[in-house]
Amino acid sequence: MNAIEQLNRTILLCRDYVSDELSDASICKSFQSLRVLCVADAANLSSHSGQSCLTTVVALLSRMGMQVTLAIPEISSIRRQPPFRGTLLRYSLLASSNKLISGAAVEQESSEREPDLIFVLGNSAIEQRPCPTWRLSGSEWQGAITQATTCAPRWTAEWPIGAMTSAVLAAGEAFKYVMRRLPLKSKDDLVCFEPSRVSNWDFGSISTPAGVLDLGEVDIVSAGAISPATLYVLLRLPQPRIAGRIFDDDTTSPTNFNRNMLTLVGDADSEKVRLVVDRCSPEFDLTPKYQRFMAEARETQQMAPYVLVGVDDIPSRWQVQRCTSGLLVVSGTSHFSISSSCHRPGEPCCGCQHPVDDVDGLTAIPTVSFISFWAGLAMAVRLIRRAVGAGHGLDRQHLWMTPLRMDQTHAAMWSPVAARLDCPVRCSASWVTGSG
Numbered sequence: 001m002n003a004i005e006q007l008n009r010t011i012l013l014c015r016d017y018v019s020d021e022l023s024d025a026s027i028c029k030s031f032q033s034l035r036v037l038c039v040a041d042a043a044n045l046s047s048h049s050g051q052s053c054l055t056t057v058v059a060l061l062s063r064m065g066m067q068v069t070l071a072i073p074e075i076s077s078i079r080r081q082p083p084f085r086g087t088l089l090r091y092s093l094l095a096s097s098n099k100l101i102s103g104a105a106v107e108q109e110s111s112e113r114e115p116d117l118i119f120v121l122g123n124s125a126i127e128q129r130p131c132p133t134w135r136l137s138g139s140e141w142q143g144a145i146t147q148a149t150t151c152a153p154r155w156t157a158e159w160p161i162g163a164m165t166s167a168v169l170a171a172g173e174a175f176k177y178v179m180r181r182l183p184l185k186s187k188d189d190l191v192c193f194e195p196s197r198v199s200n201w202d203f204g205s206i207s208t209p210a211g212v213l214d215l216g217e218v219d220i221v222s223a224g225a226i227s228p229a230t231l232y233v234l235l236r237l238p239q240p241r242i243a244g245r246i247f248d249d250d251t252t253s254p255t256n257f258n259r260n261m262l263t264l265v266g267d268a269d270s271e272k273v274r275l276v277v278d279r280c281s282p283e284f285d286l287t288p289k290y291q292r293f294m295a296e297a298r299e300t301q302q303m304a305p306y307v308l309v310g311v312d313d314i315p316s317r318w319q320v321q322r323c324t325s326g327l328l329v330v331s332g333t334s335h336f337s338i339s340s341s342c343h344r345p346g347e348p349c350c351g352c353q354h355p356v357d358d359v360d361g362l363t364a365i366p367t368v369s370f371i372s373f374w375a376g377l378a379m380a381v382r383l384i385r386r387a388v389g390a391g392h393g394l395d396r397q398h399l400w401m402t403p404l405r406m407d408q409t410h411a412a413m414w415s416p417v418a419a420r421l422d423c424p425v426r427c428s429a430s431w432v433t434g435s436g
Ligand SMILES: [Zn+2]
Pocket: 348, 349, 350, 351, 352, 353, 419, 420, 423, 424, 425, 426, 427, 428, 429, 430
């Protein structure tokens, strides 16, 4: 196995903008040559949010093939941080070196080579260096990055959604840094990859539940990229509980490592569902269903009250919607954009949302760690909010996001979903539209 194979889908995505003359090996090398220093002090790592921010940014950077160096003290892990293993935080991150993507090292800081970029957690102290530096900060539901000349608050929260939001914002900046150094097809496209001085995202503050968070009975369709990202997020909640099933008939390929947040490089050829279930144990009581989701199968006649779908194939989503009698949450990616929607009985369904199959003929999906992670994070937040009785209203039924420039006003848009006469699912909302 080699990094070019493992980063195949990331390289494919870069080709939307990168000059056709550049080889796969050159694109791969440009990611592998980037060195990112992550700095955090004991105070910022004394909270679960600070620890989740650090582990998530290291995971997202490593899954792009980048070199990570750490300037952090050793500290006990407050909670488990799968797929990282161990009870000491720095030890578990260093032990992940070359295990998320081959050649993506995680090492202690040394004076041998200056970093290209620096990410600093909260208000940790740093010495001035001549390279782009961002502070990662946030609260329970909101995450931000700011260029380091400004102040940022210390990480203190236990609830980790804002922490993972801040981490994914930072990972996007590292990706753009690499893209700015590559020859692009058009210089006009450079605007997509300009650095953000400040960017933030707020999922909307609601009171966070104390004690055990019962997310209920959940069926999950696909164990490829987005669902594992959702589970990665849910595993980091304080005392989460889920019971349910996960459907997928595929085995893990090296080309999944760039975005499946629960894999390690030794996992090639394992059943995706079994792998995900193992990594989510003992917190979650999931049953692996190593089979393709089929509407006519016996197992799909009685679906759980909550169904999560992380497949990009549009007709597959329609099929799941037809079998669902409760809440359906759908998340997907399309190149540099993500789409996340939520459908309760009687509301416009996912067929109304995507009434036409996307036939761009791609068999290999171009994507990168931080784009898939945004899709999974958005799906996790929808499930959490429903479980605590604070689901989004119809005006936020759909979220469309292009996270390259989160410093721009229109990087993300919430919208309602309109019921359609030509809904391929023929949902009840489309009948009402038809009779009207
Ligand atoms: Zn519909």
